[in-house]
Amino acid sequence: QFRSVTDEGELSTVCYRPEGLDRLVQQTNFSKKELQILYRGFKNECPSGVVNEETFKSIYSQFFPQGDSSTYAHFLFDAFDTQNNGAVNFEDFVISLSIILRGSTADKLGWAFNLYDINKDGCITREEMTDIMSSIYDMMGKYTYPCIKDNDAKEHVDNFFQKMDKNKDGVVTIDEFLETCQKDENIMQSMMMFDNVI
Numbered sequence: 001q002f003r004s005v006t007d008e009g010e011l012s013t014v015c016y017r018p019e020g021l022d023r024l025v026q027q028t029n030f031s032k033k034e035l036q037i038l039y040r041g042f043k044n045e046c047p048s049g050v051v052n053e054e055t056f057k058s059i060y061s062q063f064f065p066q067g068d069s070s071t072y073a074h075f076l077f078d079a080f081d082t083q084n085n086g087a088v089n090f091e092d093f094v095i096s097l098s099i100i101l102r103g104s105t106a107d108k109l110g111w112a113f114n115l116y117d118i119n120k121d122g123c124i125t126r127e128e129m130t131d132i133m134s135s136i137y138d139m140m141g142k143y144t145y146p147c148i149k150d151n152d153a154k155e156h157v158d159n160f161f162q163k164m165d166k167n168k169d170g171v172v173t174i175d176e177f178l179e180t181c182q183k184d185e186n187i188m189q190s191m192m193m194f195d196n197v198i
Helices: 007-015 018-027 034-046 052-064 070-080 090-104 106-116 126-140 152-164 174-183 185-191
Strands: 123-125 171-173
Touching: 018 034, 018 090, 034 070, 034 090, 052 070, 070 090, 070 106, 090 106, 106 126, 123 126, 126 152, 152 171, 152 174, 152 185, 171 174
Parallel strands: none
Antiparallel strands: 123 171
16 A cells, blocks of 8 residues: 555545546536546635635635625625535536536526526516626725726616616516627627626
8 A cells, every 4th residue: 555645635636426527528518627627626725625605705805805795706606506505516616617618608698697686586676686786896896997986886777677678577587688688799798797707
């Protein structure tokens, strides 16, 4: 038995449940090699194998030191926590990451819709949209350029509903969301700001 501890660690990292890895190759747009590299990084940062909301918040506070990112990190955590159990494991993480980075336009928009639909009831209300926009502005901080004014979030939400809420019932459904976004180049551009914020 000449195995050292590092060999053990290396071995367990590379041998991430092979059947789980094959399943993730099917479920994501990552190759087996990419998944192994992602897993190694994930385990490095999270030896326990799961990320909780506090970890998400501390990561985001490092990215956006000039603002308060805790509310946005909370909404984002909920979108990654697909099983609603207060923890994001490696599977949750790479499935969302795959959509954000390599998903089709419809997949990315579906993920964005889910993020905005805070209570996950299948439609976005004005309140939900306002909460998300406010959290993004809080995270960016007061010292952004161009400078953010206090009523910017409200204007953003008004524009969003004016374009999206086709039947004027005060909520935006996934169908309205997908239809409007795919027709409107400007909205598509602003939706893709996720690539920057995530």
